[in-house]
Amino acid sequence: xxxxxxxxxxxxVLAPGADDDQLLHVSLGPQHPSTHGVFRMNVVLDGETVVRxxxxxxxxxxxxxxxxxxxxxxxxxxxxxxLDYICPLSNNWAYAQAVEKLAGIEVPERAEFIRVILGELxxxxxxxxxxxxxxxxMGAWGSALMYAFREREKILDIFEExxxxxxxxxFMRFGGCRNDLPEGWSAKVSRLVxxxxxxxxxxxxxxxxxxxxxSRTLNVGSLPREVLINGGITGPMLRxxxxxxxxxxxxxxxxYERFDFxxxxxxxxxxxxxxxxxxxxxxxxxxxxxxxxxHLPDGPIIHPKAKIxxxxxxxxxxxxxxxxxxxxxxxxxxxxxxPSFINLTLIEDMCLGLDLADVVIILGSIDIVLGExxx
Amino acid sequence: xxxxxxxxHERLRAALPNAGISLRTNPGPSGQHSLxxxxxxxxxxxxxxxxxxxxxFDFLSNVSGVDWPDPAKADAVAAPAAGExxxxxxxxxxxxxxxxxxxxxxxxxxxxxxxxxxxxxxxxIPSVVAVFRSAEFQEREIFDLYGVEFTGHPDLRRILMWDxxxxxxxxxxxxxxxxxxxxxxxxxxVLEKAQRHYVQP
Amino acid sequence: xxxxxxxxxxxxxHGVHVTSFESLVNWGRxxxxxxxxxxxxCCAIEMIAATMARxxxxxxxxxxxxxxxxxADLMIVAGTVTKKMAPQVVRLYNQMAEPKYVIAMGACAIxxxxxxxxxxxxxxxxxxxxxxxxxxxxxxRPEALLxxxxxxxxxxxxxKLLGKHRARHADPNGxxxxxxxxxxAHDLEPTxxxxxxxxxxxxxxxxxxxxA
Numbered sequence: 001x002x003x004x005x006x007x008x009x010x011x012x013v014l015a016p017g018a019d020d021d022q023l024l025h026v027s028l029g030p031q032h033p034s035t036h037g038v039f040r041m042n043v044v045l046d047g048e049t050v051v052r053x054x055x056x057x058x059x060x061x062x063x064x065x066x067x068x069x070x071x072x073x074x075x076x077x078x079x080x081x082x083l084d085y086i087c088p089l090s091n092n093w094a095y096a097q098a099v100e101k102l103a104g105i106e107v108p109e110r111a112e113f114i115r116v117i118l119g120e121l122x123x124x125x126x127x128x129x130x131x132x133x134x135x136x137x138m139g140a141w142g143s144a145l146m147y148a149f150r151e152r153e154k155i156l157d158i159f160e161e162x163x164x165x166x167x168x169x170x171f172m173r174f175g176g177c178r179n180d181l182p183e184g185w186s187a188k189v190s191r192l193v194x195x196x197x198x199x200x201x202x203x204x205x206x207x208x209x210x211x212x213x214x215s216r217t218l219n220v221g222s223l224p225r226e227v228l229i230n231g232g233i234t235g236p237m238l239r240x241x242x243x244x245x246x247x248x249x250x251x252x253x254x255x256y257e258r259f260d261f262x263x264x265x266x267x268x269x270x271x272x273x274x275x276x277x278x279x280x281x282x283x284x285x286x287x288x289x290x291x292x293x294x295h296l297p298d299g300p301i302i303h304p305k306a307k308i309x310x311x312x313x314x315x316x317x318x319x320x321x322x323x324x325x326x327x328x329x330x331x332x333x334x335x336x337x338x339p340s341f342i343n344l345t346l347i348e349d350m351c352l353g354l355d356l357a358d359v360v361i362i363l364g365s366i367d368i369v370l371g372e373x374x375x
Numbered sequence: 376x377x378x379x380x381x382x383x384h385e386r387l388r389a390a391l392p393n394a395g396i397s398l399r400t401n402p403g404p405s406g407q408h409s410l411x412x413x414x415x416x417x418x419x420x421x422x423x424x425x426x427x428x429x430x431x432f433d434f435l436s437n438v439s440g441v442d443w444p445d446p447a448k449a450d451a452v453a454a455p456a457a458g459e460x461x462x463x464x465x466x467x468x469x470x471x472x473x474x475x476x477x478x479x480x481x482x483x484x485x486x487x488x489x490x491x492x493x494x495x496x497x498x499x500i501p502s503v504v505a506v507f508r509s510a511e512f513q514e515r516e517i518f519d520l521y522g523v524e525f526t527g528h529p530d531l532r533r534i535l536m537w538d539x540x541x542x543x544x545x546x547x548x549x550x551x552x553x554x555x556x557x558x559x560x561x562x563x564x565v566l567e568k569a570q571r572h573y574v575q576p
Numbered sequence: 577x578x579x580x581x582x583x584x585x586x587x588x589x590h591g592v593h594v595t596s597f598e599s600l601v602n603w604g605r606x607x608x609x610x611x612x613x614x615x616x617x618c619c620a621i622e623m624i625a626a627t628m629a630r631x632x633x634x635x636x637x638x639x640x641x642x643x644x645x646x647x648a649d650l651m652i653v654a655g656t657v658t659k660k661m662a663p664q665v666v667r668l669y670n671q672m673a674e675p676k677y678v679i680a681m682g683a684c685a686i687x688x689x690x691x692x693x694x695x696x697x698x699x700x701x702x703x704x705x706x707x708x709x710x711x712x713x714x715x716x717r718p719e720a721l722l723x724x725x726x727x728x729x730x731x732x733x734x735x736k737l738l739g740k741h742r743a744r745h746a747d748p749n750g751x752x753x754x755x756x757x758x759x760x761a762h763d764l765e766p767t768x769x770x771x772x773x774x775x776x777x778x779x780x781x782x783x784x785x786x787x788a
Contacts, residue, residue: 337436
């Protein structure tokens with residue numbers, strides 16, 4: 001039992017006097033095949049064992065917050081696409097909601113449904129790609145990713161038909177969405193939802209019980225729940241450790257309280273749980289999608305017409321925008337609460353005492369996107 | 376989900392009579408009120424909020440830095456409640472805003488603010504990393520981009536910019552390096568910057 | 577040059593292929609480009625998509641992404657190059673063996689793109705390393721990347737190995753490594769490599785000049 005969850009484990013592992021010439025200093029990244037984007041870790045090794053790990057950020061710091069403070073509220077919408085560039089529509093949603101709360105704008109029901117559909121499709125993309133990437137980290141280079149991207153392409157086709165862009169949708173507007181669904185669009189989504197279950201079955205068949213996966217991920221990188229909460233870890237990372245904290249349930253935004261879905265929880269919070277929790281979440285997303293498609297109402301898609309912070313449960317964790325308005329057309333302060341960035345807080349604690357090869361798996365299981373880490 | 380900031384304010388004042396805590400109201404539609412805490416008392420207030428059994432604010436979600444060269448603006452956004460002092464009229468200050476949640480009681484956010492004395496040298500705020508690990512990188516980011524010095528932080532270095540960098544780019548008066556020599560199609564703010572490089576007739 | 581094209585065609589019909597050494601070398605180089613496995617930002621995801629089943633970059637012989645710059649001959653700069661990353665990109669480029677080519681993929685790599693206004697964003701990687709092909713888009717679709725790749729193949733096929741107009745890598749006095757910028761107090765030092773980056777002076781009509 002840890003007396004104070006804020007206590008770092010660092011000092012316990014690195015014994016005094018251990019910091020000598022025998023230790024090997026390795027710089028992993030910023031260009032490294034297994035780092036997810038331009039992320040760097042300065043690792044100190046004693047043999048194969050990690051005794052210190054310091055992440056280095058900033059290689060993709062492209063000043064989104066500064067740029068947003070110099071432009072109008074709406075002009076920042078396309079930039080939010082490029083935060084977590086695997087799932088642009090979740091970012092759109094979080095930002096639109098923050099401004100809606102700031103200005104007190106209502107969103108029509110149909111728009112809320114469309115947002116839920118897009119948000120959950122985005123979660124499917126993210127979690128599928130995650131599975132592909134983390135298996136790549138374990139050596140299954142390309143093949144698992146090939147399956148994940150096959151499904152991703154199908155969802156991107158749906159996005160493209162609706163928004164005109166594969167990735168950078170720039171679709172949500174304050175008070176609704178940019179345009180209505182094209183004819184036959186929901187039927188296509190419906191077909192995709194039907195087909196996604198078999199894909200998940202197929203993926204799970206390859207994964208569950210796979211010996212390499214088990215030996216690489218079981219009991220790797222778990223930390224006590226209190227430490228995770230204290231370290232600000234959110235999203236699948238936190239739920240894999242068994243903490244029932246999902247904003248869609250805790251503080252249902254949009255219309256999430258209308259849907260019947262469960263929050264999958266893990267037991268130990270090791271890398272295996274983190275992978276599996278994402279598969280279970282995709283199953284729940286499919287449930288939400290099915291319900292949303294069945295009850296999609298008709299109606300307008302956009303509402304006709306100072307300081308706030310708003311969160312959504314993004315695929316990677318709590319994505320929040322903290323806006324301070326001074327009454328002008330530009331936000332006075334525009335701050336993003338980036339889940340990828342804050343989920344990295346405890347990476348050193350997770351990796352200490354493990355092998356270097358485990359570091360790559362742990363980093364993969366955190367599921368970061370550098371556009372969001374460095375902004 | 377929302378927090379009764381006013382009630383909490385009373386509670387904190389009763390429990391920590393020596394700590395300087397004042398209520399700030401938000402006039403906007405969001406109505407997200409906040410508590411302005413004297414910088415020196417911040418770690419104690421955080422520890423009290425975290426460890427008191429019926430409060431259990433165990434999750435520090437977000438730490439934002441804000442630059443206020445004009446203190447009047449800060450008061451407009453977070454207005455002092457009746458009987459509370461307003462911001463000092465001279466000069467500006469830097470502010471750090473903390474958003475606390477309780478994962479056990481599922482409520483939040485409780486918004487705390489702490490301010491530095493000025494924007495030049497007296498920019499110290501005690502670090503809360505010893506209470507909430509999640510502040511570790513976020514405080515480094517604010518140190519990097521705003522120049523707030525978090526005393527007691529275990530590893531206060533620049534995080535996003537390189538170590539040799541000397542400016543604090545998120546401050547309102549920061550002037551970005553002028554590298555707009557070649558702009559075939561400039562517009563908006565870039566146009567302004569690019570015009571400096573046009574050949575004068 | 578005294579090549580009798582009728583003879584060439586005649587030989588070809590008998591199964592004998594006659595070509596110049598230059599075209600043979602260029603053909604080999606163009607047909608097996610090994611890109612450096614190196615993604616910077618959003619564009620990297622579309623670059624990965626281009627290598628996956630639907631777009632299948634392997635059709636053009638360029639699917640063997642190499643994790644080491646020593647084994648790669650094509651650098652796809654896919655995404656925003658920040659000032660903090662720029663020295664690393666130049667260093668990676670320098671570590672690649674000649675002949676080497678650079679594709680600047682996406683608006684950011686070309687000019688800073690939407691993030692041009694940022695204090696930490698390099699306004700185009702061509703300030704530090706020579707770029708062969710630029711692919712506009714934010715991000716460019718995988719088809720655009722394939723088109724860029726085909727453009728590069730065409731460029732390689734035209735390369736001269738000898739003479740006055742020979743390619744940089746065929747020139748014994750040509751440079752293979754470019755200076756790596758240092759981190760300064762406010763910006764990179766230098767902010768650009770003036771030997772390879774000379775922006776044209778733009779004179780606006782509105783300011784009394786005539787459009788170039």
